[in-house]
Amino acid sequence: MGDMYAEKRDRKLDLAAHAAWLYYIAGNTQEEIAAKLNVSRQAAQRLVALAVSEKLIKFRLDHPLSHCIALAEALRDQFQLAMCEVVPDPAVGGDLYNGLGVCAAAYLETYLVAKTPSILAFSSGRTLRAMVDQIPSMDQPQHKIVSIVGNMSHYGLAGRHEVVMHLSDRVGSQTYPVPTPAVATSVEERDLLQTQRSFLAVKALAEQAKVTFVGISHIAWNAPLHEDGFIDDGELTELIELGAVGEIAGWAFNAQGKLLQAGTNSRVAGVPLQQPAQRLIIGVAGGLRKTEAIRAALHSQLISGLITDEAAATAILKRG
Amino acid sequence: MGDMYAEKRDRKLDLAAHAAWLYYIAGNTQEEIAAKLNVSRQAAQRLVALAVSEKLIKFRLDHPLSHCIALAEALRDQFQLAMCEVVPDPAVGGDLYNGLGVCAAAYLETYLVAKTPSILAFSSGRTLRAMVDQIPSMDQPQHKIVSIVGNMSHYGLAGRHEVVMHLSDRVGSQTYPVPTPAVATSVEERDLLQTQRSFLAVKALAEQAKVTFVGISHIAWNAPLHEDGFIDDGELTELIELGAVGEIAGWAFNAQGKLLQAGTNSRVAGVPLQQPAQRLIIGVAGGLRKTEAIRAALHSQLISGLITDEAAATAILKRG
DNA sequence: GGCAGGGTTGAGCAAAAAATCTAACTTTGG
DNA sequence: CCAAAGTTAGATTTTTTGCTCAACCCTGCC
Numbered sequence: 029m030g031d032m033y034a035e036k037r038d039r040k041l042d043l044a045a046h047a048a049w050l051y052y053i054a055g056n057t058q059e060e061i062a063a064k065l066n067v068s069r070q071a072a073q074r075l076v077a078l079a080v081s082e083k084l085i086k087f088r089l090d091h092p093l094s095h096c097i098a099l100a101e102a103l104r105d106q107f108q109l110a111m112c113e114v115v116p117d118p119a120v121g122g123d124l125y126n127g128l129g130v131c132a133a134a135y136l137e138t139y140l141v142a143k144t145p146s147i148l149a150f151s152s153g154r155t156l157r158a159m160v161d162q163i164p165s166m167d168q169p170q171h172k173i174v175s176i177v178g179n180m181s182h183y184g185l186a187g188r189h190e191v192v193m194h195l196s197d198r199v200g201s202q203t204y205p206v207p208t209p210a211v212a213t214s215v216e217e218r219d220l221l222q223t224q225r226s227f228l229a230v231k232a233l234a235e236q237a238k239v240t241f242v243g244i245s246h247i248a249w250n251a252p253l254h255e256d257g258f259i260d261d262g263e264l265t266e267l268i269e270l271g272a273v274g275e276i277a278g279w280a281f282n283a284q285g286k287l288l289q290a291g292t293n294s295r296v297a298g299v300p301l302q303q304p305a306q307r308l309i310i311g312v313a314g315g316l317r318k319t320e321a322i323r324a325a326l327h328s329q330l331i332s333g334l335i336t337d338e339a340a341a342t343a344i345l346k347r348g
Numbered sequence: 349m350g351d352m353y354a355e356k357r358d359r360k361l362d363l364a365a366h367a368a369w370l371y372y373i374a375g376n377t378q379e380e381i382a383a384k385l386n387v388s389r390q391a392a393q394r395l396v397a398l399a400v401s402e403k404l405i406k407f408r409l410d411h412p413l414s415h416c417i418a419l420a421e422a423l424r425d426q427f428q429l430a431m432c433e434v435v436p437d438p439a440v441g442g443d444l445y446n447g448l449g450v451c452a453a454a455y456l457e458t459y460l461v462a463k464t465p466s467i468l469a470f471s472s473g474r475t476l477r478a479m480v481d482q483i484p485s486m487d488q489p490q491h492k493i494v495s496i497v498g499n500m501s502h503y504g505l506a507g508r509h510e511v512v513m514h515l516s517d518r519v520g521s522q523t524y525p526v527p528t529p530a531v532a533t534s535v536e537e538r539d540l541l542q543t544q545r546s547f548l549a550v551k552a553l554a555e556q557a558k559v560t561f562v563g564i565s566h567i568a569w570n571a572p573l574h575e576d577g578f579i580d581d582g583e584l585t586e587l588i589e590l591g592a593v594g595e596i597a598g599w600a601f602n603a604q605g606k607l608l609q610a611g612t613n614s615r616v617a618g619v620p621l622q623q624p625a626q627r628l629i630i631g632v633a634g635g636l637r638k639t640e641a642i643r644a645a646l647h648s649q650l651i652s653g654l655i656t657d658e659a660a661a662t663a664i665l666k667r668g
Numbered sequence: 669g670g671c672a673g674g675g676t677t678g679a680g681c682a683a684a685a686a687a688t689c690t691a692a693c694t695t696t697g698g
Numbered sequence: 699c700c701a702a703a704g705t706t707a708g709a710t711t712t713t714t715t716g717c718t719c720a721a722c723c724c725t726g727c728c
Contacts, residue, residue: 039454045411046420052407054421057714064424064431066458068678073715086408087372091365100366101374104384111384134359138386377684388708393685 040075041082047072048079092116099341103334106345107326110308111135111333114341124314124337129158132241132312132335137163139239140199145170146238148201150191151177151277151298153243153252155312157189163198171201174233176240177277177298178208178221188256204230210258210278212295221297234299237307242331244313246321247272247280259292266291274321276301276311276330283320285328304329311335319343360395361402367392368399412436419661423654426665427646430628431455431653434661444634444657449478452561452632452655457483459559460519465490466558468521470511471497471597471618473563473572475632477509483518491521494553496560496619497597498528498541508576524550530578530598532615541617554619557627562651564633566641567592567600579612586611594641596621596631596650603640605648624649631655639663 043065050056050064062072079085089097096114104112113135115127136159139146148171150156175192196203206227212218221227234240245252247267253275254264270291272280278296281287287303301309309330313322314337323344325331336344363385370376370384382392399405409417416434424432433455435447456479459466468491470476495512516523526547532538541547554560565572567587573595574584590611592600598616601607607623621629629650633642634657643664645651656664 041411042413045409045413046417049409049414049417049421053409053418059714069714070678070716071676073717074676077716084409084411086410088406088408089365089369089373089404090406091361091404093362093365094369097366097369098373101370111386379684389684390686390708394707397686 040078041084043067044075044079044082045084047075048085051076052085096338096341099338099345102345103326103336103341107329107334109326109331109333111310113335115314115335115337117338125155125158128155128312128314128335128337129162132156132159132310133162135310135335136241140166140168140171143170145172147172147174147233147236149174149176149234149237149240149299150195151175151240151242152179152189152191153245154189155243155314156191156241157194159241159312160191160195160198163195165198166200168199168201171199172204172233173199173201174204174230174237175206175298176230176234176242178206178210180207180209189252204233206230206298208297210253210297211263211292212297215294218295218297231299239308239310239333241310241312242276244311244318244321244325244331245275246318247275248317251275253278263292274318274324276325281324281328281330283324285324285326285330287330301330305332308332314340316340316343323347360398361404363387364395364399364402365404367395368405371396372405416658416661419658419665422665423646423656423661427649427654429646429651429653431630433655435634435655435657437658445475445478448475448632448634448655448657449482452476452479452630453482455630455655456561460486460488460491463490465492467492467494467553467556469494469496469554469557469560469619470515471495471560471562472499472509472511473565474509475563475634476511476561477514479561479632480511480515480518483515485518486520488519488521491519492524492553493519493521494524494550494557495526496550496554496562498526498530498617500527500529509572524553526550526618528617530573530617531583531612532617535614538615538617551619559628559630559653561630561632562596564631564638564641564645564651565595566638567595568637570637571595573598583612594638594644596645601644601648601650603644605644605646605650607650621650625652628652634660636660636663643667 046065047061050061051058056064058072058076059069062069065072093116096116100112100114103109103114113131115131139148140163150173152175173192173196179190192203192205208221208227212221247253249264251264253259258278267280267288270288271282272288272291273283274281277298279287279301280291280293287293287301310333311322311325311331312335316339319340322334322336322340326334326344366385367381370381371378376384378392378396379389382389385392387395413436416436420432420434423429423434433451435451438444438447459468460483470493472495493512493516499510512523512525528541528547532541567573569584571584573579578598587600587608590608591602592608592611593603594601597618599607599621600611600613607613607621630653631642631645631651632655636659639660642654642656642660646654646664
């Protein structure tokens, strides 16, 4: 008689399957199901719930982005992000920056099109530049666009991947650039720059920004910070020796995501980063090379949002 | 610029896919989805609905009975049945009557276990007998069990597949058999039998029955009606010539399901069938041989419920 | 046979989702 | 360039769903 129970349970599962069929496939309401299977309404409810919990009914998302969505949600959960988007890997030979740029631009646009004035802050870099390049012309003078990072190299050149001026060209908002080197030559110079009235104004604005978009770079001999001349060979060597794996807006951090207290960090001329991030700071970065840097930034909550690509997302999740 | 629209639509579908993922796979509420995708709550609702209507999200029922459930619902829709159940094909060498019997018994039991007195009516036959054999003993004297068909052959023998007495043995209800031949030898005899007080009582009860279970047989040289001696060779020949394809409770009908006005039908000694059925009349029958008969009965609404097997259900639906 | 405990059931209620209605916007034809 | 029609987004109402709680029933145990 032991299988009396098993049989009863099977009967119930059959009924649950039927209820789930009617609910999800035939689109009946629970009341209709109750009538058809003649049980009470809440019995029908329980049957549907049972079918779901017993995995009798399976949901399958049939969409090219389904994998990316799953990755994004996994990242969001794991690192308690306010937002996360994962773009698909580019077609072979395709441009990664393009995909990230389109996605980040779509997100940025939701802020730009709003009629209520917002303060939007940005660091610089190739990825953010790709984002700005995707923004169509529009007339939104009500916003304030703020840079959180100096954009001149040691040699006084404007950085190649300037962001805020290009963005303001397109949207016509007021712009607050930081006309200083990213990294000052000395602590004294940095202190001097940071007492300038214009810098203080920018800093105050940046600290009220509704959203801040930042690039995330890795630190190595092919690091953008070095390639673009913001730091020299010696400074880079020092950062590497201090254990830096990544950098956001010029601020270097180690594998744990902890901001270094030495090296160029004592001379960065931009708006300081808060750790953990107190407001919406969206990191935009992708590519396997940056995996370590992104992971570190996520772990230590330097960023509270992330737009990345499938490859990096997969790699980040693989080792948590 | 023609693909502006396509692109916009794609963006929306991506978002819909994301919303559907969050809703069905991650189990978020629409409000949570709205927050995560930052759209309004009802926009999230629309996105989920869009994903469903665009078939981005697929539901798959992973259960042995899923095919049967789909068949049952298709039959129910097509013939406006009050209920329909389809049992799986038996394993090779398995017994069809057993599967049908178990399923029909489970359904009948829901009536038997009720505490409020019901009138339940039955025809006879091998399939219904298999059903009754599955009913466990119980004590439910409040019900009335009524036969709608005479159960003696021409020769005075009790039919082999007697139903109501066996059922009443098990459930202890009051029983109202029809102690006459299924088919009288003449119209006069039929008329005489039908004026008996006992028959009139049975008829009155049967017409109030909460549910009536009937078998459905085919008409051919291996027809049960003939094999069991209820009609003789000549009568069978006549029925076949009149176009009979099936029979319910002794009443023969043609391929359109129309009850014949001639042949043995003028001498059937049971309770008349109403066409279309005015109350819940559940046909219990399966097997490919009976396909034609079941289809006819469904078409002309001789029955308002059906319990059948996968093979017959598939065959019936194939030609509507 | 009675009683304790686990598990089910159904009613009512709160939350969620769908439908309906309204306003704004976009596109198209004049 | 304007106006009208159609479309879309948001507010409100209605329906549906999920959940809690008390009652119940069945089972197993004494």
